[in-house]
Amino acid sequence: MYRQQTDVPTDEVKESTVAAEHQFVLDLTVALGASAVSGYVANRLRQPALLGYLAAGLLIGPSGFRLLNDVQQIEELAEIGVAFLLFALGVEFSLAELRRVQKIAVQGSLWQMGLTTVLVSVVSILTGWATSPLQGVFLGFVLSLSSTAVVLKLLTERGETVAVHGQLMLALLIAQDLALGLMLAFLPALVQPERFWVVLLAAVLKFTLFLGGAIAVGRWCIPRLMRTVAATESQELFLLTTIALCLGIAWITSILGLSIELGAFVAGLMVAEVDYSEQALGRVLPLRDTFACLFFASVGMLIDPQVLLNNWVIILELVTVVMVGKALIILPIILRFGYSFKTALLVSVGLNQIGEFSFVLSLQGLELGLISDQQYLLLLGTTAITLVLTPAWLNSAPWLTRSLQKIPAVDRWLSQMAEPKLLSVPDTLAEHVIVAGYGRVGQVLVNILLNRGYKVLVIENSEAAIQKLRHRRIPYIYGDADAEQVLEKTHLPQAKAMAIALPDPASTRLLLQRALARSPHLDIIARSHTDREIDLLTQIGAREVVQPEFEAAMELGAHLLRSLGEDTVGIQQVLNNIRRDRYQSVRS
Template identity: 30%
Template sequence: MDIYLLQNVAMILITAVIVLLIFNKLKLPTMIGLFITGIVIGHVINDTSMISTLSELGVVFLLFIIGLEFSIEKFSAIKHYALFGGILQVSLTTILVTLLGLGLGLVLNSAIFLGFLVAFSSTAIVMKIMQQKHLNHSVQGRVTLGILIFQDIAAIVVILITPLLGGQSIELHTFPELLIKLIGVAILIVIGAKWFIPLALKDAAKTKNRDLFMLLTLFICMGTTFATSLIGIGPELGAFLAGLLISNTEYSHQTLGYIQPFQDVFMSLFFISIGLMVNLHLFIYNIGIILALTTIILLIKFAATLLTGIVLKLPNKISISIAILLSQIGEFSFVLAREGMTYGLMTQRFFSIFLGVSILTMSVSPFLQKFTPQITKLLSKSSYFQEEGELKTLPEELTEAQPIKDHVILVGMGRVGKQMTKACNQFNVPILAVDMNPIVVEQQQNLGVPIIYGNASNENVLKQLRVTSAQCIVISASTYEGTLNTIDAARRLNPDIHIIVRTKYLKNIEEVIEAGADEVIPKEFETSILMFTRIMDYYNKDMDEIADAVNDLRSDNYDAFRSVSSEDVSAYLSNSFTEVELDSLRVYNDAHISDFPFEKNNLTVTSVIRDNSTIIYIDEKFQFLEDDIILFTGLRHDINKFFEDIEF
């Protein structure tokens, strides 16, 4: 590998780490730190083409994720705000900024282009703020999302018409060829969305091979982007279409979880690359102009969005909140700005000033959001806001939206998950479920169970399950490592959630509780309890007395059994109830039943616990496997003699 490349990468990473550590200590937004990292690196590294190339992948993944999160149902519920509100907000901002551009001496094409640049807000920043403030399902959150969706689609359209603003003419003789290509792509998209992609993802999911599923989703993203680029459609639109193809499948949430780390890394490089483009000398030299333009643009965007909220007849408090959320210039504007440079719509000097203004608007957004109550209070002193705020009511379509909360999350839809579903439904307890088996997910969805496909240890999947507003999470189907990861993720996202875990063995209880679980139910012990109750019932023992003994054993999270081996569990259970006792033995190597002196010592094998099942039909040819637990009954002196006989 090129040592020079390694040197540059190492320098970028260590600079970013140092800057972000400082910003984290100062509790400043990470994005500002990434911009500053780019500015610093720009003065140290001469060749920054590698960073710029990688940063373009950040935009591709961002568009892919936007496509993934695009839901026809969500869009339909807020279509009035997404379409009418989005058109009004983008149009008002574009017109006002265009007039500002003309006043600054720009030609009409460049002024219109500047209007487009400023009209778009930062999806990344706004969504992050809404997640931190838990605004995603609030009224302002839903309306803001609708406008952002429109902006994202409009940004793709602007990318396509930018060459026309730059003076590029449309060659009519190429139109039929382009039309054929577009029709071909549309047909492929329809076929892919309806048959190929769902089936391919389903087959990949069946294998439960994480690498295979992740590589397939990356191929869909990059393959679609490459295909659209071949016919002259920008990679941004291709990535959006790729996400759209997966968004309507049940695999979108898990795909988002796999892609999110790539997007985070490349978007970080994208913001660093923006800092690289900043000419520090020009920035300092024009600092007065930049600060003035930043203030004017913040006011223009605030006013345009506030007016949009008023036209939509939203309460003024909500309109002000939305206006503050959308007041910054977005990351798409950087992509458009570079396109504008290519087509001569921006000079180098104005490009540098625009970058400075954009970075400042993005940087102040988190701070402005914190002052939303104060700004609302200040504006409420106006007679208009005061009177209208009392008269306006919330639109009906928004008041009906009640996101699920105080629910139970079921991880795994096996036997326990299905029983929990029935029990919760019987007592009207809301649930959301998740499973990694696509066939199970499909079956349960057909039965009306609210279930998604995904790995619950993935934060994006847990967020889709509304973990932050859930009361309880029951983990009953996962690998042991996956269980620990799910506990960790759930506890980080919702520190107050009650976590109940079903695990195989008693030996895991301590570690699972230390990982953050509130209650642990070991299957190994519960099976022994079940066998114990059956045997005691066979001997006509009093069931109330048996129930008291079982409850005593279950108390204190099985403390009585944490320090003993599984071989001792059944001996505790049968104490003082009958002369015939129940005991257990763990098998450490594969063996035949004849290898153990059960018959010689007048003992009866009642069952074998193996993995997730209990085997009760044991004959003379039975073969034991490693880690089997054998349950057997007999008199105590015969059991003692048995253990003496098997000691080697």
């Protein structure tokens, strides 16, 4: 039998292949292990984990200890991490979620990103950072994005995701993340100024055709596919299908000349509209977190500490300009939509950093030649510092508000801003119960009081909640419950009691202090968000402090004890003892 001859010795090829495989496994282990350690350190320092991943890449990369031999392979895996990151984001923030807050999300984000892009373009051209208006526009794109990962983590830790300022931040972040897809489609037009309109039209046409096809597939094909796969009850098959869908659509966009990131994001939006979106997200999240840490580590590998040290003055100037400038842009936009100064200030200092997806844009811009290597490194350093400073900015917002109130002219202006915009309070209202907050807890509380025949006055600063109150003809005041001007309208001396069900811990404490200053003997019940707040609110003067998680656990415990045969009187005595010592016996 004829056998084809080869010029390459088989044994050498095998040895080379095995050595390369072993080296790749070692590089991957080093990258993941260093990311885990650095992420843990960042977490203990109360910093975002992604800063730890950046530090890991810096330490093991070419500018650090050079522990990796093949950075290119890690960067290729990191690109998959970006795809999963955007896919999960698309699944989490569906189009239905955006429609719920569409006014502030769409109009507010357009104003914010548009003004930021214009101002950055002008400033970068005047300072020589950009050599053309199109390059200035690209820099504006990069700086206009804020960090969904960091802000969402901070809001969750502070228990403020359902607060008004938390909802506004998330609305603007959702719109920014959606705009990222358009920005990525727009980038090719920026590198060909002589054919700008042709390239832009082609990009828009490609994007429109792709989006139209994606909507059609998402409406008629994806739900049927997911139902068919889910019917097999095979978790492995469901996971493989989800991954293939994410990477397959990302590959199609790369064939069309669009970005892989855009395809992954659109794939996430398609899956978000089907019944199995939560199951798909749950399966992809571990993969997303694993590969995403490789992405941030690969970005860290590109950071040159020498460049940062040599340009530390420029980086500090960039950080100051970005964080102060973005805050000054966002503040009047939120005020323009009728929100209070306190809410506008919290939103503006919460979104004044540069986001993690700016890394994606910056990397694309570097590959397309829109920015130089040094500009890219300076942007990376600036982004990392703004992310580190975000928690401090948010914590400083109450102090900044109090400091501004000490200035007479500013205090008069803020007093006018705090005046309730809408109120429906009878002049003869007395012997009533004031409920601050008409969220999920507040609504149940109001229903209980009304069913028992008590008169209720609700204070709320959500326009949607006010519409519900107006429809039910319940007396209300539209404004911040902790504002002095709002409390003046509540007939506080004639009130029987007050229940504070606000989602914001700081507003809860301030309202409690001001209400007791006006009516020291008022019976006030407050909702606590953390263990520490229970004692703090009690010391301020709350008659009763309720911790919802503890109350839910106590009800579960009561049902369990009842099923185990204990008598109702004994169970009630146990619950009363726990409440009497302010949950001390069940606290960790």
